[in-house]
Amino acid sequence: MNKMHxxxxxxxxxxxxxxxxxxxxxxxAPQLTKALDYLFNQKxxxxxxxxxxxxxVFGVFYFxxxxxxxxxxxxxxxxxFPNLNGKYExxxxxxxxxxxxxxxxxxxxxxxxxxxxxxIVLKTSTSSSSSNSVQGCVEYIPQxxxxxxxNYTNRPDISEEELRTHDGNCVIExxxxxxxxxxxxxxxxxxxxxxxxxxxxxxxxx
Numbered sequence: 001m002n003k004m005h006x007x008x009x010x011x012x013x014x015x016x017x018x019x020x021x022x023x024x025x026x027x028x029a030p031q032l033t034k035a036l037d038y039l040f041n042q043k044x045x046x047x048x049x050x051x052x053x054x055x056x057v058f059g060v061f062y063f064x065x066x067x068x069x070x071x072x073x074x075x076x077x078x079x080x081f082p083n084l085n086g087k088y089e090x091x092x093x094x095x096x097x098x099x100x101x102x103x104x105x106x107x108x109x110x111x112x113x114x115x116x117x118x119x120i121v122l123k124t125s126t127s128s129s130s131s132n133s134v135q136g137c138v139e140y141i142p143q144x145x146x147x148x149x150x151n152y153t154n155r156p157d158i159s160e161e162e163l164r165t166h167d168g169n170c171v172i173e174x175x176x177x178x179x180x181x182x183x184x185x186x187x188x189x190x191x192x193x194x195x196x197x198x199x200x201x202x203x204x205x206x
Contacts, residue, residue, distance in 0.1 A: 002119055002121060002132050003119070004112060004114065004117035004118060004119040005117060005118065005119065005133065005134060005135065005136070006116065006117060007116075007117070007118045007135070007136035007137060007138065007150075008136075008137045008138070009081060009137075009138045009139075010137065010138070010139040010140075011080070011139075011140070012079055012080075012081060013079070014116075017065075018062075021058060021061050021062055021065065022054075022058055024061065025054050025055075025057040025058035025061055026054050028057050029052050029053060029054045029056075029057045030052075032052045032057065033050070033051050033052045036050070036052065037050075065115065066114050066115040066116050066117075067114060067115075070083075070114075070115040071083045071085075080140035081115075081138075082138060082140075082146045082174065082178055083113065083178070083206070084111045084113050084118075084138075084146075084148065084174070084178060084206075085111055085112065085113045085205065085206020086110075086111060086202055086203070086204045086205045086206045087108055087109070087110050087111075087202075087203050087204045088108065088109040088110075088111070088181070088200040088201060088202050088203065089106070089107075089108060089200065089201045089203050090105075090106060090107040090108065090109055090122070090124075090198050090199070090200055091104070091106060091198065091199040092104070092105040092106065092107060092124070092196055092197070092198045092199075093105075093196050093197050093198075094194060094195075094196040095195055095196045095197065096193070096194050096195050096196070097194040097196075098194070105124055105125070105126060106124065106125045107122055107123055107124035107125055108122070108123050109121070109122050109198075109200060110122075110123075111206070112206065113206065118133065118136050119132070119133060120132070120133035120136065120148075120150055120152070120170075121133070122152070122170075129154055129155065130154070130155075131152040131153070131154040131168065132152055132153060132154075132155075133150045133151065133152045134150075134151050134152060134153055135150060135151045136148065136149065136150035136151075137149045137150070141173075144173065145173060145174045145175045145176045145178075146173075146174040146176075146178065147171065147172070147173050147174070148171070148172045148174065149169070149170070149171045149172075150169070150170055151167065151168070151169050152167065152168050152169070152170060153165070153166075153167050153168075154166050154167075154168065154187070166187050166188070167187075167188055168185060168186055168187040168188055169185070169186050169188070170183055170184070170185040170186075171183060171184050171185075172198075172200065178202060179201070179202045180199075180200060180201055180202070181198075181199075181200040182197070182198070182199060182200070183197065183198040183199075183200060184196075184197055184198075185197075185198065
């Protein structure tokens, strides 16, 4: 099973946001403890003794924020932080490959993204293998849109004897609305040195 991995967003104040969540957690935790103590002991007379720790409150806040809150349009506008979740149809063109000829191909690029983790998977219509990201970086370029750069590994299905495991790099430039994009990719494997271009169209949102 493919796992999401860390990625960076250039210029994004991640440390400051984590600090703010810590401050909020330190404020909320004792108030929550008092409220539950009042409910269970003053109202229900159950005689419970407990304390809600700051770390528990922070963990809950962080999970909610990293899964959902960062996806709001307001957050994206303020921090120039894109929500890339979804599937993208690909019209690809292989400019260099073992055949020596230009080859058109099609596929689907799937992006699963949280605030702090991401997974990018590319599958073509002509192969059962897939390319899975292992490292990524997002950058906002004024008047152009968002640029996603990532490294990937492709491990072919055991049935495809002519293919070999290879690594590569891809740079995708999204428009501001993240509905379309253009990309360049480079396979740097010794046995599968190739490169090409892609045109992407967003077909589903995550």
